[in-house]
Amino acid sequence: MRFMDRHFALFGGSLRTVFKRESDRRRCMGTPFEWLFHPYLGKELVALALRTADADADADILSVAAVVFDERRVHTRSAWVVTLADPGRTRHATLQRHGTASLLPSSPENVGALTEFIGNRPVVGWGLCDAMAPINRLLSDRLGFELPNTQVDVAKLYQRTLRRSHLEPVGPASFGEALARSRLPAPGGASLLGEASACALLYMRLQRDAALHA
Template structure:
């Protein structure tokens, strides 16, 4: 009960800091029955200094991955992209020539997610990267409920092999769940694969619409 009261208090404080009331819907109770799975591609792994290069997301509803409703945006960056990060996400400077500025990209993302619960793989990092842009623009941090797939996977595995060494790498979880690897690790593909993992771990029927592997 104390934990719930503390969360409500934090939420109210966060809401009071919102600079743009047209985004007050972010704090509404979600009634869509949908979840949003999202991923970011970045210049590095330090939210304090690194930048978002792209955001990808997909919705889940009624045990279906709605790939007809994916979200993808490329974001202009202010720093050079290292060759090491290009090897990981494949985003080159020429891919960002028509990218949106960070304010417009984040506004579009917030409109896409609304107040829906968010799902991700190591979601804390992606949320930290989003909040890096959201807080200066809107005064708040993302208020959405968060669901971490690696935590669900760990809890299921540790129940079977207590004190075991659980491999939480993305490709390992994907393989262990007998799910197809969609290849290129871009933000949208990673979001769709994470959605598949979530549905498999929560013992839901996976129905991927309009997706070819």
């Protein structure tokens, strides 16, 4: 079984998701984005970490860190880390809280660059089921479709691992707890790239542990 196959049953989907994806696929036929809906045949995945404006009402802001990894390593040198916002409508203090070095307008061209970087590779992330809502809204507004990739919520994967080990906590585990229990370093500061990289490492560790106990 290949590295990325074992836990894809944890895709946080629904019947609505299936119908929406098929509708988006048909809408994108004949466009430059058609290939994103093709099955992925490679061995890489993309770990995502996302941050939104939360309570800030002055602008729509989405910071994204996307890092490619495989079963052997995390490719942090080629990561995609940027804040997508309208600089003219966004307060400087708000941007500082997002902590990314690159600021780009959330134009169709820049949002399209993000989707092309992710490609049709599977995506993983902590709490991915909830985290995908802002990026899907942005893609729908700018490009007319939601991200069609296979998705794995590492939080759900970790909870399932705990249940199998009879160590499930009373409440949902936090990302920091999962990293500590897996003996992985926590990301420093508020680094989105560090968060995405740590999530990739956690996924790799859970995959290896599952293979040992299979």
